Amino acid sequence: MRTPAVPLSRREFLKRAMAAGAVATMPGVLSSRLFGATAPSNQIAVGVIGTGNIAQGHIDTLLGFPEVRIAALCDVDRVRLEATAAKVNAFYGDNGCRMFGDFRELAARADLDAVWVCTPDNWHALNAIEAIRQGKDVYVEKPLTLTIREGRELVNAARKHGRVIQTGTQQRSTRRFHDAAEFIRNGGLGRLERIEVLIPANNKFTGATWEPEPVPAGLDWDLWLGPAPWTPFNRQGCHYNFRFILDYAAGQVTNWGAHYIDIAQWALGMDDSGPVEIEGQGEFPTSGLFTTATKVDFTCRYANGVPLRCRTRYDGVFDGNVRFFGERGWIDVSRSTSTASDPALLKAAAAREGAIKLPTSDNHHDNFLQCLRSRARPISDVETGHRGTTVCNLGNIAMLLGRKLRWDPAREAFIDDLVANRMCARSMRGPWGLGI
Incomplete structure (x- = not known):
């Protein structure tokens, strides 16, 4: 080697x-x-x-x-x-x-x-x-x-x-997600009671054992790993499959959860904040190359009392969805469709008659390109991306620790939990670091 x-x-x-x-x-x-x-x-x-x-x-x-x-x-x-x-x-x-x-x-x-x-x-x-x-x-x-x-x-x-x-x-650049978030921000469902997010099950699997393999010609394996811990090459742990190894990613929680939790944060008006409490019970592999959760189930609670539950779906649909429950019923949004407990709710959301107007974008790439010229902040600005990703990471940390955690979104730190706070960062293999 x-x-x-x-x-x-x-x-x-x-x-x-x-x-x-x-x-x-x-x-x-x-x-x-x-x-x-x-x-x-x-x-x-x-x-x-x-x-x-x-x-x-x-x-x-x-x-x-x-x-x-x-x-x-x-x-x-x-x-x-x-x-x-x-x-x-x-x-x-x-x-x-x-x-x-x-x-x-x-x-x-x-x-x-x-x-x-x-x-x-x-x-x-x-x-x-x-x-x-x-x-x-x-x-x-x-x-x-x-x-x-x-x-x-x-x-x-x-x-x-x-x-x-x-x-x-x-x-955020799709009309149905925008309209649902704006409708909820305007009180369209009345008092918001809870949010449920479903994400797909893992779509890649490995065996219980693995062996080091020769690095393919043309692949700089050391640079592929970069800040991650050194490990021998195996084709099952490279390229797309990085998604299911904790050294490189956090599984479907950040793969699909990042999309739908982002919409939940938008609807809650939490683009610059987050939940205050997190708990969850996940299932993680005990052998093989993959180490991310095979079963996801965690719940975040916001300061206004609204809980957001994110869990794995098992109906074979490789997509996620977010469902908002309120006093007047529920609205469910996915990439393929929007549904509701009453069709009138969807019509009201599409009418966009509320006083609160969320920013709009018809094309995510074009929105970014326009902002290069105007210097305005794009529809998915870095702060909102960070806050949504943070919720995903909070869920993973709670599932790994298996206990309820309290979170201060202003300080971006766990309250009275040294172990959990250490998991907010990871050491990087030298000489890589955030200062490089």
């Missing part, structure tokens, strides 16, 4: 990049390609970090925007990287898309306006913060970060450097 390569520190990396003639965009300075009078075109130059499953959807979408040019790609898997670059170049009819194996090289490019982060969750904070420091606006796939502390650090970096950050909770 090869010896793990030691990544350069951020300082050493930038020193070498500058020595080689690379010019980094200084944080807070607007790119001339997007905002300067001498820009050769009005196109928005985009770089994409990660070219796997979720990235392909973003790339296909971005290729449909004439004002966007995908100018750079980064991946630690050379095979995937080259295939995706060939796809992008074929679309544009040239060879202008640059390829990188290290995200810091892509982030340092002065000709990029925005970066899409489509890597495993344990990389999100490091990828996004580096791009922010290099003066880029960033679209970060959900969940925003792996841990609560990473989320707060990412918000702080975005605010410090004045960057626009969109979180990939795209249901």
Whole structure:
């Protein structure tokens, strides 16, 4: 097995990049390609970090925007990287898309306006913060970060450097979710009694045992792991399957729960806050590579007394849904449909006659691109992404500990629970860290 390569520190990396003639965009300075009078075109130059499953959807979408040019790609898997670059170049009819194996090289490019982060969750904070420091606006796939502390650090970096950050909770850009949240905010259901969120069961499984395997040609396994603990390569623990290993992600809680809990937070008016109490009982594997919950069931309670329960569904539907219960009945919203205890509730929600008007977006990507120009905050701003992801992490921590926890959303800390507070962050394998 090869010896793990030691990544350069951020300082050493930038020193070498500058020595080689690379010019980094200084944080807070607007790119001339997007905002300067001498820009050769009005196109928005985009770089994409990660070219796997979720990235392909973003790339296909971005290729449909004439004002966007995908100018750079980064991946630690050379095979995937080259295939995706060939796809992008074929679309544009040239060879202008640059390829990188290290995200810091892509982030340092002065000709990029925005970066899409489509890597495993344990990389999100490091990828996004580096791009922010290099003066880029960033679209970060959900969940925003792996841990609560990473989320707060990412918000702080975005605010410090004045960057626009969109979180990939795209249901906010769908009319039915918007209308349901706005209807509830306007008291359409009367007093809100409870919220129930269902998320799909795991869709990947492994055996009880596994063996180390040779690292495939073209894959930088050490950089794929990055800040996660070192472990030998096995194909079942790589690429999409990262979702089910706690070192890299938090399972379906943050995969699907991040979407539907985000809508619940929106309807509750909790985009800058969260619950005050959490408890849950989950089931976790006792063998094999996968370590995230196979059964999810946790309940959060907000200061206004409203409980939110998130649990695994077992009806075979690979989608989630959120159901709001109030004095006047219930409304249920998913990606496919909206239903209600009384059809009149749906008609009233669609009428949008309440005094409270939530921001609207018809297209999540376009909303972000518009905000690059206006400098307004997008529909899924970094703070809301952080707060929704925090609820998911609170649920996982409660299930792992198996006890009721009290949470202070203003301080973002558990009350009188040292062990739980330690779980708000995770150590990173050196030399990676939030300061890099």
